[in-house]
Amino acid sequence: MFFVIIMITLMIGITFWSMSVQREMNDIDVARASEDLIINEVQFVSTPEKKVAINVTNKGSVGVLIVAAWVIDITPGQPEIHFRSDLTELPDYARDGGVPLAPGRTVVIYVPFDWVSGHVYNVKLVTQRGRVFIYANAQAP
Structure with a gap:
């Protein structure tokens, strides 16, 4: 019993x-x-150092923490090169553990990347919850 x-x-x-x-x-x-992010624009900045500026808006109803960015060279006739930047380790974003983005807000994320003029890139942002958002066919000047 x-x-x-x-x-x-x-x-x-x-x-x-x-x-x-x-x-x-x-x-x-x-x-x-x-989670619903919109990558509005990707720009290739060359001064003072080469980097990619990613303009992103949170269209979702919850706050998002962006923890990584991928830049993928998809230029035809060139080898496909994948570059991952851990935003939690970049000095500008390490304090917050990435890039926090409240609903309705827009931010520009700067990712150090040695881009090549004329090449075409796909840019992906990864959230802490595992969602991936893509901006396709951004061409470097």
């Missing part, structure tokens, strides 16, 4: 724990689905 009471107690505890974890994961999925 004592064994049955222990088993029932354990099963109830596991059931409540499982429901709590499922609810938490569902909340994360809802927040991830609510």
Whole structure:
């Protein structure tokens, strides 16, 4: 009898724990689905050092933390080169652990990158929740 009471107690505890974890994961999925970034423009800056300026707006209903940027050289006839910048390690963004962006706000993110004039690039931004937003076919001057 004592064994049955222990088993029932354990099963109830596991059931409540499982429901709590499922609810938490569902909340994360809802927040991830609510992320909506628009990359408005990509510019290639050459002074004082080469970098990519990414103008991005948060059109979603939740705040977003942008943690990484990818710049991919897709120039025809050239090898495809992938460059990843961890924004959490750049001095301008390290304090916040990336680039925080509240709903409705716009920010310009500067990513150091040695771009080549005339080349074509895809730019991707990655959020803390794992969403990826793409700006295709940005051409360096």
